[in-house]
Amino acid sequence: MTVGRHLRLAAAQLKISTQAALEYRVGFWTTGLVNVLWSLGGVVPLIIALDHRPDVAGWSPWQVALLTGFYLVFSGIYAALLQPAIGASMAHIRNGTLDYLLLRPVDGLVSCLLAAFEPWSLLEVLTGIGLAVIAAIQLGLSPSVAELGALVVVLGCGLVSLYALGVLMLAASFRALALENLTYLMETLLEFAHWPVSVFRGPLKLLFTFVVPFAVMTSYPAQSLMAALGSRQLVGAVATAVALAIVARLAWRRALRGYTSASS
Amino acid sequence: MSERERVGLGRKLAAMWRLGFAEATAYRASLLVWVLTTSMPLISLVLWRSLAEDGPIGDYDQRGFDSYFVAAFLVRQLGSSWVVWDLDRQIRTGDLSTLLLRPIHPIYHHAILNLSALPLRTLLAAPVGLAVLIATRGITLAEDLVLLALAIPAIMHAWLLNFLTQLAIGCLAFWLTSASALYNVWLGAYIVLAGYLVPTSLFPGGLAELVRVLPFHAALGFPVELLVGRLSPAEAAAGFGLQAAWLAVMGALAAVAWRRGLRAYGAFGA
Numbered sequence: 001m002t003v004g005r006h007l008r009l010a011a012a013q014l015k016i017s018t019q020a021a022l023e024y025r026v027g028f029w030t031t032g033l034v035n036v037l038w039s040l041g042g043v044v045p046l047i048i049a050l051d052h053r054p055d056v057a058g059w060s061p062w063q064v065a066l067l068t069g070f071y072l073v074f075s076g077i078y079a080a081l082l083q084p085a086i087g088a089s090m091a092h093i094r095n096g097t098l099d100y101l102l103l104r105p106v107d108g109l110v111s112c113l114l115a116a117f118e119p120w121s122l123l124e125v126l127t128g129i130g131l132a133v134i135a136a137i138q139l140g141l142s143p144s145v146a147e148l149g150a151l152v153v154v155l156g157c158g159l160v161s162l163y164a165l166g167v168l169m170l171a172a173s174f175r176a177l178a179l180e181n182l183t184y185l186m187e188t189l190l191e192f193a194h195w196p197v198s199v200f201r202g203p204l205k206l207l208f209t210f211v212v213p214f215a216v217m218t219s220y221p222a223q224s225l226m227a228a229l230g231s232r233q234l235v236g237a238v239a240t241a242v243a244l245a246i247v248a249r250l251a252w253r254r255a256l257r258g259y260t261s262a263s264s
Numbered sequence: 265m266s267e268r269e270r271v272g273l274g275r276k277l278a279a280m281w282r283l284g285f286a287e288a289t290a291y292r293a294s295l296l297v298w299v300l301t302t303s304m305p306l307i308s309l310v311l312w313r314s315l316a317e318d319g320p321i322g323d324y325d326q327r328g329f330d331s332y333f334v335a336a337f338l339v340r341q342l343g344s345s346w347v348v349w350d351l352d353r354q355i356r357t358g359d360l361s362t363l364l365l366r367p368i369h370p371i372y373h374h375a376i377l378n379l380s381a382l383p384l385r386t387l388l389a390a391p392v393g394l395a396v397l398i399a400t401r402g403i404t405l406a407e408d409l410v411l412l413a414l415a416i417p418a419i420m421h422a423w424l425l426n427f428l429t430q431l432a433i434g435c436l437a438f439w440l441t442s443a444s445a446l447y448n449v450w451l452g453a454y455i456v457l458a459g460y461l462v463p464t465s466l467f468p469g470g471l472a473e474l475v476r477v478l479p480f481h482a483a484l485g486f487p488v489e490l491l492v493g494r495l496s497p498a499e500a501a502a503g504f505g506l507q508a509a510w511l512a513v514m515g516a517l518a519a520v521a522w523r524r525g526l527r528a529y530g531a532f533g534a
Contacts (some may be wrong), residue, residue, distance in 0.1 A: 049315055052321045176294070191461070199315065201310065204307070
């Protein structure tokens with residue numbers, strides 16, 4: 001019942017924002033295309049590394065392409081769904097008008113996460129899926145059912161982690177003014193999701209596996225298709241996603257308690 | 265300019281400086297996030313140094329990457345400005361009218377506001393840079409003291425080049441509604457081509473030569489390479505020449521766009 005209500009809200013928001021975006025057709029396609037080019041531009045350092053070396057930390061060029069496909073999927077979801085919603089909610093917090101979102105007959109956090117969408121960035125998600133399929137064909141991959149299952153699990157974990165990080169940013173913006181740029185920081189950090197996690201050493205490897213788990217979003221999905229994902233990594237991904245989700249929910253509740261709207 | 269006017273301008277600029285500094289201090293948490301946002305070179309450092317573990321890549325060994333990216337972090341901090349977003353907003357909302365009424369030119373206003381955040385920004389960036397310096401056990405700078413000293417004007421030119429580029433693109437808001445979106449395109453090219461994620465000399469073959477004459481390299485890669493001593497005196501002179509050329513181009517574009525734009529400017533209620 002309540003799940004249905006939340007899903008209907010998400011569908012309505014997606015429909016409204018797509019219709020609004022299509023009012024400006026030229027803007028829709030150019031912004032979408034520019035975003036794809038932006039994300040592909042981030043691959044240049046990888047191409048340069050592959051120009052000097054036969055592989056990057058054990059990843060061949062087509063394996064890197066597969067990883068890049070998953071990168072595009074996640075960066076597209078971030079740009080299309082998460083960043084606009086967080087940005088809009090932050091503006092509401094600053095103006096003291098968050099009440100409008102909280103008073104809806106749905107969960108307050110879900111309401112914030114559905115506050116605004118920019119559907120043209122979904123073009124990036126489609127490009128990513130296309131690239132991943134092409135790379136998988138080039139690599140001659142024929143994943144088994146178990147491997148596809150692992151893929152679904154890690155993709156789910158990646159999505160949960162990404163949203164948990166978004167909620168943490170939102171919770172932080174209750175405390176300090178003018179922290180919209182946190183979403184840019186996230187965008188910057190996403191640049192490093194381009195690289196296989198095996199490139200990183202020491203504390204950065206831990207950071208990108210467990211705290212800001214880009215490994216779960218890009219490296220693990222590619223590895224699961226290549227039958228190179230161990231069960232320990234799979235368990236680690238699930239544990240990370242669950243832990244991040246719990247921390248995010250607690251941070252959100254704590255932040256909301258400190259919220260005083262414009263009129264109170 | 266008479267003596268009195270000059271004294272007056274000095275006092276106005278000093279007042280603007282204090283205003284900008286106070287603003288930067290008030291939003292220090294936000295400024296710290298900006299410093300972290302521009303700390304990408306430091307993560308690139310870790311990446312490339314681990315790629316260079318089994319031998320140098322191009323003409324960079326591990327220590328070469330350490331030096332290059334620490335310097336890139338420094339130059340990125342000192343070269344930063346954000347006039348394009350302010351100008352774009354002020355033109356769209358009509359806030360520019362207020363600035364035009366003030367006894368100081370709006371471009372000076374923006375230049376001073378952007379410059380006055382640099383001391384605090386450097387202070388916030390210093391611990392980050394210092395931690396990296398300790399972790400990498402120091403870096404190698406240019407041995408030739410003259411070339412090392414020349415890095416200072418090169419960094420100043422880089423700041424000016426960034427500022428003028430943003431000004432020229434920001435002025436497009438007089439006619440377009442998406443000037444800052446256009447700047448995002450520029451920024452995307454900058455990140456890839458300026459030597460921010462990877463030194464431009466590592467680009468393959470003829471591409472490297474092409475990339476190194478573009479304004480992006482003049483605004484970051486050139487001062488960085490000068491600082492870490494990768495340039496001969498002749499190459500340094502060529503780099504300064506390129507910087508001067510791009511400064512002239514961007515300055516002229518910004519001046520034309522500003523003059524014509526003001527004529528087209530119709531603020532609400534004006």
